Amino acid sequence: MRRLSRRKALSLVKELDAFPKVSDSYVETSASGGTVSLIAFSTMALLSLLEFFVYQDTWMKYEYEVDKDFSSKLRINVDITVAMKCHHVGADILDLAETMITSGGLQYEPVVFELTPKQREWQSSLHLIQNRLREEHALQEVLYKSLLKGAPTALPPREDVYIQPPDACRIHGDLYVNKVAGNLHITVGKPIHHPQGHAHIAAFVSHESYNFSHRIDRLCFGEEIPGIINPLDGTEKITYNNNQMYQYFITVVPTRLNTYQISADTHQFSVTERERVINHTAGSHGVSGIFFKYDTSSLMVTVSEQHMPLWQFLVRLCGIIGGIYSTTGMLHSLVGFCFDIVCCRFNLGVYRRREDGMLHNQMNNLSNHQAPLLAPNALHE
Numbered sequence: 001m002r003r004l005s006r007r008k009a010l011s012l013v014k015e016l017d018a019f020p021k022v023s024d025s026y027v028e029t030s031a032s033g034g035t036v037s038l039i040a041f042s043t044m045a046l047l048s049l050l051e052f053f054v055y056q057d058t059w060m061k062y063e064y065e066v067d068k069d070f071s072s073k074l075r076i077n078v079d080i081t082v083a084m085k086c087h088h089v090g091a092d093i094l095d096l097a098e099t100m101i102t103s104g105g106l107q108y109e110p111v112v113f114e115l116t117p118k119q120r121e122w123q124s125s126l127h128l129i130q131n132r133l134r135e136e137h138a139l140q141e142v143l144y145k146s147l148l149k150g151a152p153t154a155l156p157p158r159e160d161v162y163i164q165p166p167d168a169c170r171i172h173g174d175l176y177v178n179k180v181a182g183n184l185h186i187t188v189g190k191p192i193h194h195p196q197g198h199a200h201i202a203a204f205v206s207h208e209s210y211n212f213s214h215r216i217d218r219l220c221f222g223e224e225i226p227g228i229i230n231p232l233d234g235t236e237k238i239t240y241n242n243n244q245m246y247q248y249f250i251t252v253v254p255t256r257l258n259t260y261q262i263s264a265d266t267h268q269f270s271v272t273e274r275e276r277v278i279n280h281t282a283g284s285h286g287v288s289g290i291f292f293k294y295d296t297s298s299l300m301v302t303v304s305e306q307h308m309p310l311w312q313f314l315v316r317l318c319g320i321i322g323g324i325y326s327t328t329g330m331l332h333s334l335v336g337f338c339f340d341i342v343c344c345r346f347n348l349g350v351y352r353r354r355e356d357g358m359l360h361n362q363m364n365n366l367s368n369h370q371a372p373l374l375a376p377n378a379l380h381e
Contacts, residue, residue, distance in 0.1 A: 033332060040328040047320045055313040058260070058305050067254050067300035073374075074235045074252070074267070074296065078106060079155075079172040079218035082155065082186060082290070083211045086169035090190040090200055093175060095182035106173040113168035113213070122156055133229065155217040172218075179296050186214075187289030210242035214290055218338035221252050221267035221294075231271050243278040245290050250294040259305040269294070328338050 082089055086108040115123065171186065188210060189202035216235040220228075237246060249272040257264050278286050 006182055032336070036328055036332045041325055043328075044321050044324050047324070048317060050321060051313070051316055052363070055308050058307050061304050061306045063302040064299055064306070065302070067296075069254075070136045072179065073176040075222055076175045076177060076184065077218060077224050078174065078184070079216075080186065080290070081111060081113060081168050081170045081215045081217065083168045084188075084209065085167075086110050087185055087190075088188060088205050089169055090188075091171050091184070091186045092191040093177055093182050093184045093196065094198060095178055096180045097178065097379055098160065105175045106171055109170040109172070110166035111168050111170045112164060112166055113215070116158055118159065119156055123234050123236070128147040129229060130231070130234060147239040181293075181295040184292040184294070185289055186212075186291075187287055207242060210288055211239070212244050212246060212288060213238045214246070218319055219292070221269060222254070223264045223266045225257070225262065225264055225266055228266070231269065232259070237275070241277050245276055245278050245286050245288055246290045247291075248272070248276070248292045250292060251297060251324060252294055253297045254300040256302045258303070285292075304345070 045056075076093075081327070089108075091106055175184075186198055187202075188205050189200035191198055191200050214237055216232045219232045220230045232248065250269050251271075252267050252269045255268045257265050257266055275287075276284055278284055278288050
């Protein structure tokens with residue numbers, strides 16, 4: 001009884017077979033079919049290889065949410081060279097709450113403003129990358145994923161000894177400010193703070209020594225990540241006017257970066273530049289200097305690196321193989337059908353002549369082999 005039930009179960013399963021097998025004796029092979037099969041297998045292999053490369057690649061996912069962290073401090077990393085003596089310039093920050101952040105975290109280093117050939121080559125490369133980033137924003141994702149393989153983005157130090165005396169001042173370091181709008185400014189004189197506000201002592205600096213030509217080697221907000229290029233990195237401004245005023249309007253966006261190489265809380269920013277000559281007689285009022293007016297955004301961007309899951313890769317791979325197999329089979333049948341029509345294999349006249357010849361041959365065979373119904377003697381009677 002058990003064997004009988006097993007046989008019934010197997011017969012039932014065989015009836016449900018959706019993939020019936022065809023005997024080899026009923027299969028006809030052709031050169032055209034072999035050629036199409038070779039093309040199909042080659043296409044499958046090529047697309048499967050490309051799909052594997054896509055599976056290995058990653059992409060960046062951007063998510064936006066409200067920044068709820070207002071109590072923490074914002075870090076500003078500064079590395080700016082101004083074409084003036086260090087005892088003639090000063091830098092400080094005044095935020096929207098009238099809180100003055102002195103330049104205690106900044107260092108003033110006398111340097112030569114002119115770059116060496118090696119430094120100039122580095123700056124040219126940085127300008128090229130900056131131009132490409134402005135044209136193709138997708139390159140920023142490449143920087144996020146690779147981080148330039150940890151390549152340094154700071155200006156390389158001088159290898160030679162100063163031949164001429166230092167004529168510029170390098171202001172570098174980091175400051176911690178409140179998460180409100182503020183103004184980082186570099187102008188003539190050292191800053192002082194008093195109850196009525198703040199001021200710069202510029203009375204002892206001659207007007208002829210004013211020169212706010214500057215180079216921004218590094219300016220970023222938040223945690224400093226090696227390999228990330230910021231919009232103002234490598235910016236150089238040259239002026240021959242003593243009353244030049246440079247303004248940079250910056251919008252800072254908190255950014256949380258999560259990749260397979262690093263996880264950090266940093267900040268992106270966009271910038272708008274403006275420069276003008278101070279001329280009180282012409283109505284252009286202001287103070288000569290370099291001003292970075294920044295404001296923080298209320299939105300936070302989370303940038304995370306995503307990877308295709310294995311199951312999705314297998315589904316796409318099966319779709320490629322099955323799609324090519326079905327498509328090439330249909331195309332081969334369609335081409336064979338058209339080829340048969342062009343070669344007149346379905347011409348009705350040809351088949352009619354063949355049928356008439358076959359009928360004539362059959363009649364002849366019947367007349368030759370059919371036995372007579374009456375004997376010859378009966379006919380004579």
